[in-house]
Amino acid sequence: MQEFYNAPFAAAAASWLIAQIIKTLTYIFKHKKFSAERFWGAGGMPSSHAAAVCALATAIAVIEGLNSHTFALATLLALVVMYDASGVRRAAGMHAREINKIRKIIEQLSFEMRKPGAKNLDETKAQLLKELLGHSPFEVFMGALLGIAIGLLFTIVL
Secondary structure, three states: OHHHOOHHHHHHHHHHHHHHHHHHHHHHHHHOOOOHHHHHOOOOOOOHHHHHHHHHHHHHHHHHOOOOHHHHHHHHHHHHHHHHHHOHHHHHHHHHHHHHHHHHHHHHHHHHOOOOOOOOHHHHOOOOOOOOOOOOHHHHHHHHHHHHHHHHHHHHHO
C-alpha cells in the first residue's frame, strides 16, 4: 500500500483538515454553538489555504530538495495563495461588509417610506453578501506555520 502514499498531498490535505477543525472549534468555544459554515467556509483563524500550500511546499522541499523544480512551483503557488488570502479576498470581504451596511440602510429607509399594504421588511429583504472571505496577515502566518509543521511531520517523522 506504500506505493500509493503521496506525502506532500497527504500533508496538504491533513493541514487543510486540521485548520478547518481548529476554526470550527474556535467558533464553538467563542459563540457556544456549532456552525457548519465555519468548517466549510473561507476566512478565519488559521488560514487553511495557507496551511495546505505550505505543507505541500515543505513536504516537497524535504523529499525533492530546495533546488527542485517542483519545490519552486509549490513555493510560487503558496506565495500567490497567501497573497490572495490576505490581500484580494480580504479586501473583497471588507467591501462586502460596507455594501451590506448600505443595503441595510436602504432597506430600512424603504420600509419607513412604504405605502400602506406594502410587503413587510422581512419579505423584501435581499440576501446579503458574504463578508468573511479572506484573512488577516496573522491568520495567514499562523496557517503557514501549521502547514510547515505538518509538512515536516508527514515527511520526517511519519
